[in-house]
Structures are given as structure tokens and as C-alpha cells.
Amino acid sequence: MALLDILTAPHPVLSAKARAVTADEFTPALQRLLEDMAETMYAAPGVGLAAPQIGDSRRIVVADPGFEGEDGARKKGVDLVFMVNPQIVERGAERIQWEESCLSVPDLSQNVDRTKRILVRFQDAKGEAQERSYEGFGAVVIQHELDHLDGVTLLKYSSLLKRSRYLQKQKKAPGH
Numbered sequence: 001m002a003l004l005d006i007l008t009a010p011h012p013v014l015s016a017k018a019r020a021v022t023a024d025e026f027t028p029a030l031q032r033l034l035e036d037m038a039e040t041m042y043a044a045p046g047v048g049l050a051a052p053q054i055g056d057s058r059r060i061v062v063a064d065p066g067f068e069g070e071d072g073a074r075k076k077g078v079d080l081v082f083m084v085n086p087q088i089v090e091r092g093a094e095r096i097q098w099e100e101s102c103l104s105v106p107d108l109s110q111n112v113d114r115t116k117r118i119l120v121r122f123q124d125a126k127g128e129a130q131e132r133s134y135e136g137f138g139a140v141v142i143q144h145e146l147d148h149l150d151g152v153t154l155l156k157y158s159s160l161l162k163r164s165r166y167l168q169k170q171k172k173a174p175g176h
């Protein structure tokens, strides 16, 4: 397993729409990528990571909402999920607001309004169809990660002022 580099905004891959994983791509290499993404997520530490964040513009997500559960208890691996080509197929009517942060948008937190209950359809590492429902923090995490697949980061939800402050700071940061 290997730790991968996490890209930070602004980066063109982070604002691009990721493409679907094709049937011939469900290989041991995909399994390895998912495992490396999970290792990178835990090391960050984070509760979700989408492939565009590591420079791979495909519809792939790893998440483990339980790693930073609503009760503050860290249960590593219990809720770990590998999602390929995920899609939200059902949404509840209730909304939830959460102060979100993102590994690709360092030092910025943003309150985002999302759906409280979702049903997600996806393929696992072997290409088998799966379904999973999420509520509360888990639903927030999954919607955040799926945003990344459409080139959307927290900056989209930020005020113009907050966004320009962030971008100014990134420009000045060493290595940028």
C-alpha cells in the first residue's frame, strides 16, 4: 500500500467532471487504488476521499464516516466503503446543515445545506452492484465526496469574499 498525494484547490482536476469507470477497469489495479486511497484518507486524517483529489479523474470514492462519528468515537474501518460509479438514487425531504472541511481546501470550513437521508447505488471493487443508505453525518460525507466527482468543492458554497481570500492565500503559499 502507498500514500498518495492530495491535490489542493485550485487545481484543474478538482474542477473537472470525472468520467465513469468502465467494465474492463475492474482489475487488481483498481482494488489497489481503492486500498491506497483508504490508507491516504486515514493518514490525512479524513472521513472521505474522491479519486479527483489524488489526480485520477474517475468516479471513485472511499469513505468511512464512522472514523469521525457523530458521537466523537473513532471506529476505523467499520463504515469503510469503496464506491465506484456512485449515484444517489433516492433523497429524503429533510435537510441537514453541517460545517464541512475538505482535504483539498485546507484551512477552510463551510456550512453546507444537504439532504439528510440518501440511498446510493454503486459498484464495489469487483464491479458488483451495491446499495447503501446514509443518514446524518454519513449522508453529508457521501454527498461531499460525490460533489468532487462533478468538479465541485467547498469553494462553490463559500461566499465570494471567503473564496477570494482562500485563493489569495494559496497563491502566496510556498510551492504555488
Ligand SMILES: [Zn+2]
Pocket: 101, 102, 103, 104, 144, 145, 148
Ligand atoms: Zn473534499
